[in-house]
Amino acid sequence: MSIEVIRAGVLTSVQDGGRAGHAGAGVGRAGAMDADALELANALVGNASDAPALEMTLVGPRLRFARAASIAVCGADVDLLIDGVARPTWRRLRVEAGSLVDASRLRHGARAVLAIDGGVDVPRVLGSAASDLNAGLGPPALRDGDTLALGDAADPPPGATWGLDPTPWFDADPRLPIALVPGAHADALDARSREALFGEAFRIGNHSNRVGYRLEGVPLTLTAPIELVSSPVTRGTLQLPPGGTPIVLMAEHPVTGGYPLIGQVAAIDAGRLAQRRPGDGVRFVATTAAQAQSRYIARRLQLDALLRAIRERRP
Amino acid sequence: MTITEPAIEPLGESVLVLRFGERIDLALNARVHAVAAALRDAALPGMLDLVPAYASLAIHYDPLAWITTTTWRSHDDEAEPASSRLAARVREIVAQVTTVDEDDGRLVEVPVHYGGDDGPDLAALAANAGLTVDDAIARHAAVTYRVAMLGFAPGFPYLLGLDPVLHAPRLASPRTRVPAGSVAIGGAQTGIYPSALPGGWRLVGRTPLVLFDASRPSPALLRAGDRVRFVPA
Structure with missing residues (x-):
């Protein structure tokens, strides 16, 4: 069974928990930009947390469902319409065979995840269904007219029928500070740039994408150029190319x-940053690696508890 | 040989980076691969990925594997974070890695068609180096290279050992599309483009070997630590 892509939207792609285990061969993780939204949407429809779902960006898709399905949308605030009727996000919804799901309008935030019971069925590449558009791994982004296969859904669908309070898991307010651990070369910034890093607001540039966000507005400079050889980076790493x-x-x-x-x-703010749009501000607040890790673990345990509660239908 | 302890620092919540130095150096890089092998064998809890680079090594891990949830308190954890507990284990393992055999590593022969359409920059590069094209090819194919690391794109090998005569700066304006299999020189390094990519290195030849194929059991043809010889075809 399948869904037909009537309108793909600006950038809608299949994303899951990403590709682990191949970084040593130069393969990055990819996967959902807002990982909490992916896990919660999947749990609401009874899927494994990292099951393949659709990630939409700025303008979402319009989809025709060939089979009845349970869906859930988490992440950005979406004006979700099922057969023209406004429906809530952050909860499991029933879609009948032949229904039209319109998620085209994202009101607040940059990305939402639409999970479908049974998951989107695309071939796994190195253990993951995720589109890594930069590396050319996994399926291409959705195009108008595409047909997407769906996995088999459990009947009756598992998972809670109640809605979630998005408050702890979604906040696209660009005024909220983003926690940043100073990096190995932060001390090499000149005095003005060191002050600017935590004192000024940056603006997410138009050429920002799933690979990286360019933070414009306050060019940063080093006291002297540093000669570096390539070394590991990861999601959330703030690097400084020569342009400043x-x-x-x-x-x-x-x-x-x-x-x-x-x-x-800090990983606790990764989803929050992923929800900002080009033109939105970014203001950093300093934290330590130990504090960032501790807060990440606390949030992860809280999320795991919520995922269990959804699966066990506990109120 | 004398061995310096690497600096070990967190890079975010789920990566630990070991820094052995800050230069491109065969001995340093061999040390990275020896430590990577020891860490792989140790199979520590929560290990997700190991990424060897020129003089550093990333351990991707799940920090939840380094806490005890029943006793976890955020305050205790800041006093001794999961990253410190893992770093202490890593230090013990690194201390056990005493011998570094620089000739250790699989030897892979890579057939190359040098020059012409396959290596459009070879003639100019040879001329700049004061060599004939045949001499440049002979020098490029005379060395047994070491795969220092894979990066930039899936399966892209950075090779150590290029003859200094063949060092050449990157192109001022990179090509928007370099054909897959192109053998190239960028500064003191040589490498092979695994797929059609934009790139600023100078193209000297092309191999028919497929450097990266996600459907293979081992997708990347070359692994960090391998030795490579180019065979003119």
């Missing part, structure tokens, strides 16, 4: 890079 516009690496990050490492965005 820092780039924060996102889901489709390369596994190594040769630019000075200015900082590392």
Whole structure:
């Protein structure tokens, strides 16, 4: 059974938990930009947390369902219409065979995940269904007229029927600070740039994408150039190319890079950053690696508890 | 040989980076691969990925494998974070890695058709180096290279050992599309484009070998630590 893509939207792609285990061969992780949204949407429709779902960007898709399905949309605030009727996000919804699902309007935030019971059925590449558009791995982005196969859904669908409060898991307010651990080369910034890093607001550039966000507005400079050989980078790494516009690496990050490492965005704020749009502001607040890790673990345990509650239909 | 302890630092919540130095150096890189092999054998809890680079090594891990959830308190954890616990284990393992055999590593022969349409930059590169094209080919094919790391794109090998006479700066304006299999020189490095990619290295030849195929059991033809010889075809 399948869904027909009437309108693909700006950038809609199949994403899951990403590709682990091949970074040593130069293969990055990819996967959903807002990982919490992916896990929660999947849990609501009874899928494994990292099952393949659709990630939409800025303008979402319009889809015709060939089979009845359970769907859930989490992440950005979407004006979700099923056969023309407004429906809530952050909860499991029933879609009948032949129904038209319109998720084209994202009101607030940059990305939403649409999960479908049984998952989107595309061939796995190196263990993952994720589109890594930069590396050319996995399926291409959706195009108008595409047909997407769906996996087999459980009947009756598992998972809670209640809706979630998105508050702890989604916030696209661009005024909220983003926690940043100063990087290995933060001390090499000149005094003005060091002050600007945590004192000024940056703006997400128009050429930002799933690989990285360019942070414009306040060019950063080093006291003297540093000669570096390529070394590991990861999601959230803030690097400084010679032009002075820092780039924060996102889901489709390369596994190594040769630019000075200015900082590392705390993982608890990774989803929050992924929800910002080009033109939105970014203001950093300093944290330590230990504190960032501790907060990440606390949030992860909280998310795991919520995922269990959804699966066990506990109120 | 004397061995310096690497600096071990967190790069975010789920990566630990070991820094052995800050230069491109065969001995340093061999040390990276020896430590990577020891860590692979140790199979520590929560290990997700190991990424060897020129003089550093990333361990991707799940920090939840390094806490005890029943006793976990955020305050305790900041006093001794999961990353510190893993770093302590890693230090023990690194201390056990005493011998580094620089000739250790699989030897892979890579047939190359040098020059012409397959290596459009070879003639100019040879001329700049004061060599005939045949001499440039002979020098490029005379060395046994070491795969220092894979990066840039899936399966792209950075090779160590290029004859200094053949060092050549990157192109001022990169090509928007370099054909798959292109053998190229960028600065002091030589490498092979695994797929059609944009690139600024100078193209000297092309191999018919497929460097990366996701459907193979081992997708990347070359692994970090391998030795490589180019065979003019």
